[in-house]
Amino acid sequence: MAIEAPRIKNTLHINMGPQHPSTHGVLRVELELDGELVVSCKPIIGYLHTGIEKTFESLTYVQGVTLTDRMDYLNPMGNNLAYCLSIEKLFECEVPERATVGRVLLAELTRINSHLVFVGTSGFDLGASSVFLYCLREREKLLDLFEWLTGQRMMTSHIRPGGLASDFEPDWLKATGEYLDSLPKCIDEYESLLTNNPLFKDRMIGVGVLKADDALAYGVTGPVLRASGVALDIRKTNPYIGYETYDFDAVVGQGGDCYARYKVRVAELREAVKIAQQALKRMPGGSVRTSNRKVMPPPREELGTSMESLIHHFKLFTEGIKPPAGEAYVPVESPRGELGFYIVSDGSGKPVRVHERAPTFANVQALPLMAEGGLIADLIAVIASVDPVMGEVDR
């Protein structure tokens, strides 16, 4: 809700962040305040710049998968997926069906992980700390599943070029099914705490409105764009890894305010559960690794008997995989928007350039449009609803 600024301005120039409990990481916002009214708001980033894009150039492609986990650290397997899709596009390589369905399952589980943190932290930022504890309780069960499957809770690097790092155990699939069955009731619980809560609604409805035209001009994507009424979900418009065969809705909101963004993400959480359950049901047999020996090493049993396998293994682990020269950008729908890795290869084992098109980079750039004219407390709600992850903003 914008309030008209008085004509006589005596503004306070103040700095918020980069160390601040509500900025979701190291985001710095330079504010010009007229009392509590935000006259101007300038986000300043770069406090988590890690030089990841430069580091990619000194590692092989498969080593680079570990770097992708650490960019959007709430969506690690989604990042792995986007990176591997670009590499596989360069190779034009076949990925087995079990790996493709497995990737959908893991990508949706990661989306659940990210949106649980969103619901928890957006409640926490507005003062509702119990929701945070409940959401993280559910998330711990999910992280236990990730640890069972991959050995790591967060930075799993499980999705590799050509397939997955390792296969699913039947017990793991069963446990995941049980977890997914238990989740809708938990989501109902969070909604009962927040969605119709008059305090939550007062702080979120009408706050931080972003119009659709502005969003498109600024490159905003994901739930923020969909809450402004634009039906753009890359899983629907340009499907990858078989999303066109799954039954789910691309959730579109109305109004473009914080409440719409919250509702879109909660609905997406439910849709993610649906998609993951469908993926579990249709999990086919077979291998999770491609048979293309230029992309993935042969199974270890073959190394004792086949000279060719031994040579493939040797070359892949000394020189790395070598995608044909060219460039590829395959965008995916991350929990934050359009995520893609633009990879330029010159045919050698190390990339020439890897650039991540991070969705939150554009979303945070649009922060002034949402926050100016509101109060400081509204700024907190806006930042929470944009759901920034500074690891991918700054890379």
Added chain:
Amino acid sequence: MTVAPSRVEAAFPDALHGVSQDGIPYILLRPDQLVETVRRCRDELGYTRWVDVTAVDEPNVEPRFELQYLIHSLTEHRWLRLKTQTDDAVPSIVGVFPGANWYEREVFDLFGVVFDGHPNLTRLMMPDEWEGHPLRRDYVDANVEPVDFTVTREALGTGGGNELRG
């Protein structure tokens, strides 16, 4: 993502066309054609969504920087890549897509490409006083720490340990 519609080729007949390995069509432009082409793509051809701009540095090629612009059409659900090459500067397209603001600042910060007409061309990721453009291929990274093996210690004469406590 299918091959470029003939509308794009018809609209820009003298630019070099192609399709990248990912199926996204590209047009290679001269820097002075850039702003007008982006505007026409947005207004006439329906590429209304801003996506990305980045650069690739090839120090052995003249000109060394190739800039890759990416825009998207909501009606046709396809991306379009615009490429231009430069050694130092290109015009800024912030007037056409305000979202290009931070992207151009990032390319300026990390590669050193100047965007003429940008409202605030300052560093974005590195501190303001930083010297050099880190993502250039010939950037000398003085901050790389040699891995602390015994052989490295003997070779460099360094000791390990906590610098503040000794």
Added chain:
Amino acid sequence: MTMELPVVASRGGHVRDASPGFLLGKLADWSREKSLWPATFGLACCAIEMMAASAATYDIARFGSEVFRASPRQADLMIVSGRVSQKMAPVLREIYDQMAEPKWVIAMGDCASCGGVFNNYAIIQGVDKLVPVDVYIPGCPPRPEALIDGILKLKSEIGKGLR
């Protein structure tokens, strides 16, 4: 390869006899150990595991870290959780300087301990180049249990008057 333990100056005059000063010192050590409040200094991925450590399943509140204080003046412990970039380094030092004595620093994760996976221009290779670190916790990211283990080790040393 063994590393020599750093020589730590004892804090605030520990008198080694049975005088009232000594007993008060022991009381101070005890209270500092049992109520160690961290500052919110989550930077990157390790911050998410730090949040998990403060949530219901792992719960560092049962060890005395009831709240994370946003103001450095009110915090005892700075858990540097995440990678420290060039731009963030002066901010980190400033927050450390603003904390009131006695204060301790935990370098959580590989990036804070030694630069981690990122040996390049952008990341400070170990936060001990900026602030004196008391406990290093390896991991990428360390499990919440590893963080709790590090905090407990620090607490036991504080309780004994060693830090």
